[in-house]
Amino acid sequence: MKSMGPAFNRLWGASLTTNLADGVLSAAAPLLAITLTKNPVLISMLSALVMLPWLFFAIPIGVIVDRVDRRFLLAGANCVRFLIAGLLALSISTHTITIYLLFIATFCIGICEVTADTTSQSLIPQILTKDQLERGNSRLQISETIVQGFVGTPISGFLYAAAIYLPFIANSLGFLVAAILAAAIPVKFLQDLRGESTPENKPDFKSEIRFGISYLYNNKVLLRLVLTTASIGLCYSLSTSTIVLFMVKELDLKPAFFGIALSVQALGAIAGGIAAPVLSKKFGRSKVMTAGIFLSSLIILLQGFVPNIYIYIVLSTVAAFTISQWNILLMSTYQSVIPA
Numbered sequence: 001m002k003s004m005g006p007a008f009n010r011l012w013g014a015s016l017t018t019n020l021a022d023g024v025l026s027a028a029a030p031l032l033a034i035t036l037t038k039n040p041v042l043i044s045m046l047s048a049l050v051m052l053p054w055l056f057f058a059i060p061i062g063v064i065v066d067r068v069d070r071r072f073l074l075a076g077a078n079c080v081r082f083l084i085a086g087l088l089a090l091s092i093s094t095h096t097i098t099i100y101l102l103f104i105a106t107f108c109i110g111i112c113e114v115t116a117d118t119t120s121q122s123l124i125p126q127i128l129t130k131d132q133l134e135r136g137n138s139r140l141q142i143s144e145t146i147v148q149g150f151v152g153t154p155i156s157g158f159l160y161a162a163a164i165y166l167p168f169i170a171n172s173l174g175f176l177v178a179a180i181l182a183a184a185i186p187v188k189f190l191q192d193l194r195g196e197s198t199p200e201n202k203p204d205f206k207s208e209i210r211f212g213i214s215y216l217y218n219n220k221v222l223l224r225l226v227l228t229t230a231s232i233g234l235c236y237s238l239s240t241s242t243i244v245l246f247m248v249k250e251l252d253l254k255p256a257f258f259g260i261a262l263s264v265q266a267l268g269a270i271a272g273g274i275a276a277p278v279l280s281k282k283f284g285r286s287k288v289m290t291a292g293i294f295l296s297s298l299i300i301l302l303q304g305f306v307p308n309i310y311i312y313i314v315l316s317t318v319a320a321f322t323i324s325q326w327n328i329l330l331m332s333t334y335q336s337v338i339p340a
Contacts, residue, residue: 007127008136012143014181015120018078019144021174022113023152024159025085027259028167029106030244031160032092036099044241049103051237053110055230061115062122063208070119074182077115078175084108085172092165121331133332134277141328142273149266157259225333232293239300251309261313268317272324280329289329292322 033046065073084105091097128136152174159166216223247253253261272292279288299319306312 005127008124010181010185011120011123011127012140014074014178014185015140016143016147017174017178017181018116019147020152021081021085021171021178023148024156024167024171024174025109026148027153027156027262028160028171029102031157031255031258032097032164033099033102034244034248035164036097036102038245040242040245042099043245045103046106047237047241049107050110050113051233052107053114054233057111057114058118059209059212060205061111061118062212063205064115065119065122066208067205070123071183071185074116074119074185075179077112077119078179078182081109081112081116082172082175082179084112085168085175089165089168089172092168121334124331125336130336133336134280134328137328137331138273138277141276141324142270145266145269145273145324149263149269153262153266154259157256160259161256222334225330229330235297236300239303247309247312251306251312253309261309264313265316265320268320269324272321273328275321276325276328279325280332285329285333289326289333292325292329295319296322296326 029046030043033043037043088097088102088105091101124136124140125133155170156167159170216226244258247258247261248255276288296319299315299322303312303315303319306315
């Protein structure tokens, strides 16, 4: 695998550790939720609280990312997640956890995730050339899928089966390591990426938010992308918000194997990550994205009628293939049209 430079490799290493922690949490949080309540509305709220920070805080956080040292912003976001996950583990072990406390923790972790992801993504087009974007995003997506899907997620299921608080301890420690790695990114590297922009010649915070909204509204290509992505995200969340209940209660999947079921689906995501730049080069980015989102929508519709967990996993694996392609090509498109 050809190296894409030391700057990318450092960012990649920090991303791997964060994704490991995310993988542990992605399986443990829904399993914890169904032990606290059987109400499908409350279960679905957990997924909503993961996505809401992107709606409310994406633009202000984007402004902050442009104004502060990104190394410390990454480290700070992961430090906060370390503390929240640690408090969750403590509340579980002392039997004081409630579904509403889990909601608050999920929302706060979601805000930190927006911060960390925005900061990381803002560095990629500054580290890589335009012709490297799809390859770099593909490498990040494949690594994310492997670490999250084949390490973090299955480990989480077995840790949860041993003791409910264990995956949250592991999650907390993972974020701590990620914070240390983020802080270890050389200051000189970040200063070079910032160019000649300084806090003194920047407009005030509110002006930058107004500029961001105005830029989005006036850039019709970007506006269509954002509206399309938001619509897809809403519909996808509606279809998957109670999936843990469907798999455990309707398809009789044992909680200990929930992580493994998600891991099998990750095979499709890896294949999609490998295929994305190849298919994009051969057929064109827009055609591949259109085909991918159409197929994934059709598969999600079919999943509601499956008779057993095995067919469900097969369909999910194919859906993961198409969604992975969409994610990679979408990020490459964003990075091509948004100023660094």
